[in-house]
Amino acid sequence: MPKQTISTLILMACLTLAYAQTDSLLSKRVPILDTARSATTLQQLANEFERIALADEGSWLAHYYTAYAYVELAYQTKGDQIDTYCDQAEIYLKNAEKLQPAHTEIYALYAYLYGARVNVNPMLRGAKMGTQSEQYINLAIKANPDNPRPYLIRGMGKYYTPKIFGGGKEKAIPFLEEALEKFSTFKPQPPYAPNWGKPLTERLLQDSRKE
Template identity: 45%
Template sequence: MKRFFLAFLFTGSLATAMAQSAQYTDAMTKQTSELDSSGTFTADGLQQKANTFERIADAEKSQWLPYYYAAYAQVMQALILQDKSQIDPLADRAEGNLDKAEALSPKNSEIACIRSLIATARLTVDPMTRGMKYGPEAAALLEQAAEFNPENPRIYMLRGQSLLFTPEQWGGSKSKAKTTLELALQKFAAFKPESSIAPHWGEPYTRKLLEQSQK
């Protein structure tokens, strides 16, 4: 009887865990699929997404992806804002989410890429005074991302973007950007996300950047 009772408890716990897992996957699938929508890429749309991912993270504290996507939405919001006074607070919030994500998934190339974007966002507040600090920091974080996973295409996309928008006297150029972005597309073609909700963003944007590098 005791053995039957324990088996019943185990089966019930397993069923509950599977239901929770399915609910989490369904919620994340919906939210991540909407990230590809142009309608999401407004300041308000990205803020709503960040808030939603944070709520999922609060409910699923053992999962790194909700924290990651919350930070992604926050840094993307920071990068499109016209009001520069809002950038640092958003960057702080994104870094806090990445700290939680990294505690669950250390040495993660995707997390390092978002940290690089955060450094870039901070730089845009005042490029003349912040460039010497955050430019090298953004580049170093991409180097770290490559150490963790050299096949991550977002590394090369972000490097290409930096080369495209950096003046030639500071090391940028369209020709260097073109070469790097072409490599990024090769990496995208070979890249297989770990799951349907794993990071997969960036390929359409890479193609747009490549077009700009050829003009």
């Protein structure tokens, strides 16, 4: 067998092993991330996903989950620290986007990220970053109308926007209901692909209906 062929087979075997290892690592950590609430756990997971992404630079999901963990950390904190986490998230989200362009989940996470940035100063940032978030929501829906996350993020935007500025819990209800309906049929592929947001949708919808 030619040396070049042997080298190619060895390379393919190494890549297959690396992919299998990444799949295994993601499969074990994603369920933990989906239920993580404390900043300590989220930071630990962000670090672990970051190591996976650095070890397997071709895994868009490893970069995606690193970004998602940092965005969740941004929602857990206040003030300028929000931007610190969002800046870190955006580095990995851009990496994911290079590997998987025009993907509904990446667009949705960008929308979620800009929603977090609004929280630094809602009065000053609401209009601009709220618009940026909405643009990514539209892109996410266009890429996959069955993805429940962009509808959830749109509902969140309405939920937290004061009525005087066109928001309010009542206006959030239709979007949250649509998100919940889509969650009932959405099947992530592979199983550790993004599937976050259903419990949050249920909590916001329950609270909105009390109004």
